[in-house]
Amino acid sequence: MKLVARPSGPLAGRFAVPGDKSLSHRALILGALAEGETVIAGLLESEDVLATAAALRAFGVRVERFGPGRWRVIGGAWRSPEGPIDCGNSGTGARLLMGAAAGRGVGASFAGDASLSRRPMGRVRRPLETMGAVFEGGDTLPLRLVSGVTRGIAHLNVPASAQVKSAVLLAGLGTGEPVEVAEPVPSRDHTEIMLAAMGVNVERDGATVRLGERRSLSPALLPIAGDPSSAAFALAAAAIVPGSEATAPDVLLNPNRSGFVMALQRMGADVALANVRGQGGETIGDVRVRHGPIFGAEFTAEEIPSMIDEIPILAVVAAFARGETRIEGLDELRHKESDRLSLMAHGLAACGVDVRVDDDALVIQGGQVRGGAEVSTEGDHRIAMAHLVLGLAAEQPVMVDEAGMIATSFPTFREAMRGIGADVSEVR
Ligand SMILES: O=C(O)C1=C[C@@H](OP(=O)(O)O)[C@@H](O)[C@H](O)C1
Numbered sequence: 380m381k382l383v384a385r386p387s388g389p390l391a392g393r394f395a396v397p398g399d400k401s402l403s404h405r406a407l408i409l410g411a412l413a414e415g416e417t418v419i420a421g422l423l424e425s426e427d428v429l430a431t432a433a434a435l436r437a438f439g440v441r442v443e444r445f446g447p448g449r450w451r452v453i454g455g456a457w458r459s460p461e462g463p464i465d466c467g468n469s470g471t472g473a474r475l476l477m478g479a480a481a482g483r484g485v486g487a488s489f490a491g492d493a494s495l496s497r498r499p500m501g502r503v504r505r506p507l508e509t510m511g512a513v514f515e516g517g518d519t520l521p522l523r524l525v526s527g528v529t530r531g532i533a534h535l536n537v538p539a540s541a542q543v544k545s546a547v548l549l550a551g552l553g554t555g556e557p558v559e560v561a562e563p564v565p566s567r568d569h570t571e572i573m574l575a576a577m578g579v580n581v582e583r584d585g586a587t588v589r590l591g592e593r594r595s596l597s598p599a600l601l602p603i604a605g606d607p608s609s610a611a612f613a614l615a616a617a618a619i620v621p622g623s624e625a626t627a628p629d630v631l632l633n634p635n636r637s638g639f640v641m642a643l644q645r646m647g648a649d650v651a652l653a654n655v656r657g658q659g660g661e662t663i664g665d666v667r668v669r670h671g672p673i674f675g676a677e678f679t680a681e682e683i684p685s686m687i688d689e690i691p692i693l694a695v696v697a698a699f700a701r702g703e704t705r706i707e708g709l710d711e712l713r714h715k716e717s718d719r720l721s722l723m724a725h726g727l728a729a730c731g732v733d734v735r736v737d738d739d740a741l742v743i744q745g746g747q748v749r750g751g752a753e754v755s756t757e758g759d760h761r762i763a764m765a766h767l768v769l770g771l772a773a774e775q776p777v778m779v780d781e782a783g784m785i786a787t788s789f790p791t792f793r794e795a796m797r798g799i800g801a802d803v804s805e806v807r
Pocket residue numbers: 400401402471539540541542543545566567687688711
């Protein structure tokens with residue numbers, strides 16, 4: 380399916396933000412590791428998350444939907460699944476499930492789609508092997524977990540990956556030995572927060588996390604906040620389409636996920652937070668963005684983990700900012716659903732933007748943007764959504780070649796964008 384975004388606006392109103400993808404995967408998996416019934420409210424029902432739900436069923440866990448976004452997971456014993464676990468397009472699902480299964484000591488084969496089968500899995504396989512797990516296969520999917528962990532670990536998590544950290548922590552629930560993960564820069568800490576909310580002792584010391592004595596999970600009621608990575612598309616659109624003002628309500632404002640909102644502020648955008656409050660150990664609130672002049676800025680490697688999935692849309696915002704934007708430390712972008720560094724450079728250039736890749740940095744000269752291109756997404760949801768937002772503020776429409784994959788993270792993207800007045804439609 381091809382989608383086209385036409386110059387639109389002004390955009391206005393409340394944006395329908397879907398549940399957070401990271402929290403949704405974790406709520407299902409941690410619910411499956413608890414003894415008893417966990418209830419989830421506001422689960423993101425996207426393809427990635429549904430693949431995790433199906434995987435847990437294959438491990439013998441009862442996972443039921445009883446209303447829109449309302450799910451129950453009856454955790455307990457896991458068994459080895461009969462066939463391979465299909466993780467679809469989802470790095471989070473694959474890596475967290477491998478860790479959880481290794482902790483439970485159940486063997487399983489893991490597979491994924493063409494994109495996921497190219498992504499690095501050695502970074503999770505190696506620490507799990509240090510913990511005594513046995514794998515067959517190489518550093519990419521398909522991989523077979525033959526047997527689970529027997530030992531602890533002190534893992535240095537480089538590059539700082541929340542997926543690897545989470546896999547080690549979930550595996551570590553299956554051993555009484557010391558388990559520690561240290562990071563050069565903190566990655567998102569939702570696993571630590573949710574484990575603690577479910578009764579596990581999690582000790583934290585700067586960017587180091589350790590599992591304490593109590594490693595069993597109690598079932599819980601888990602509310603899922605709005606996804607800041609999805610909200611970013613509306614916030615960006617409001618920042619670049621003249622006359623706009625849009626609000627993303629009930630968004631997750633964990634500091635390890637708020638880099639994009641801070642980046643908008645640094646670029647001079649008119650951003651306001653309201654209703655900031657706690658929920659399940661996380662911070663949430665409403666984010667309002669009003670159109671106004673924005674300016675190029677510099678972003679360093681240390682800032683990237685807090686906005687890792689928002690770099691494509693940040694690059695789009697930079698294309699409309701006055702002056703130069705330099706975003707450094709983007710090597711990890713090459714290992715996502717596509718090589719996002721090179722696809723963003725190609726897509727922006729096709730839309731008439733002055734952009735270059737300088738080693739692992741993206742350098743963009745902002746100003747007026749022509750648009751008027753068909754952009755190649757290589758099936759990457761965030762590349763598609765970022766360029767559609769660009770099309771709303773460009774001089775000419777922008778088309779993306781493969782938009783079906785948007786359903787992996789944001790199945791309601793089109794309706795949500797149309798809800799604030801964006802002209803995004805299917806090409807027939
Ligand atoms: O833990 C998570 O839920 C995620 C962590 C990030 O990956 P890494 O931490 O592995 O870079 C992010 O890109 C991904 O979309 C979700």
